[in-house]
Amino acid sequence: MPELPEVEVVRRGLADHVAGREITAARILSPRTVRRFEPGGRELARMLAGRHVARVARRGKYLWFELADPPRTGGPAPSPGGDGAGRVLVVHLGMSGQMRVRSRRQDASSFGSRPAFVQDHPHLRAYFDVSGLAYRADGTDGAGPVGVVDGAGTGAAGGSEAVARIEFLDQRTFGWWLPAQLVDVDGTRVPAPVAHIARDPMDPRFDAAGAARSMRAKHTEVKRLLLDQTMVSGIGNIYADEALWRAGVHGARAADALTRPALVRILAAARTVMAEALEQGGTSFDALYVNVNGESGYFSRSLSVYGRVGEPCPRCGAPIRREEFMNRSSYSCPRCQIRPRYPLR
DNA sequence: CCCCTCTCCTGATCGC
């Protein structure tokens, strides 16, 4: 399940391949992927074609491509504000979403002039192609080599030749694509559909004390709040369990019965475990195949309790327990994380 | 307003 570290790995991999490049074509294969966009896939593809990707950004588990109009080479002046000012493509990977980059050079047999015998992946839901010519809009993150990328197969110096296809694979179809406009929220530009999402623990401007204050005002179980993306974002079931284990708190504790320092400790633990997962993901990341399938599990080596029912707690050796929670599973140490005596009153 | 439950979806796995 892609949570913050997995999405960040994807963001970095994508930035290397698309920053500064032109989207030459796009196609939405599954209407479900654009279910939040009334006009539909055909219209979204039309909106993307011809735009440039200025940068790839993220908040929590939400990812977006910032789109810009092509660099001007004469011609009429742009309309006031530009028709694409502040436009972005928001992507949420849901439970099973993956972004795969296929470069023409290394996948020539199945991309470009496509032989009939080469099948698309059965879970391919949408894709867009990017050109070889990269423009650096500013000095931001991860823009790949600037200029004409070799291996386009034609030797032509034109930037319109597509050299890579960015594919969205999604088995369980909980993921989605949605075009949106950037808005200012608390001094940061985020897409309008992301405006209600809190800063994540890896955000330099994340305010742990403030988040703890918000959480302490709620009469509900603390794990519920860790999963609430309007409290703190980027945390899913896996990292919620890991953070609670590190802080030695049972997820069924009432948030308003915990101290603020205890809540800050839980949030700090979430940040630490995410940073460690990110380190691992960053090193095992395959630039050609941006795989975020948590179940295949290159991050799972660093997990202490999640999915480890019966295995010894790394801290005290007691066998890890599994409990029902919100029709899902929670994993914890029965000794390090004492269950509250009373359920919520 | 606040909190909680339900629903969307597919494929692997299990028991009979």
Next chain:
DNA sequence: TGCGATCAGGAGAGGG
């Protein structure tokens, strides 16, 4: 072998 039940869960709609 086949088939139904179960499980995985992020996010948003809707209910109490």
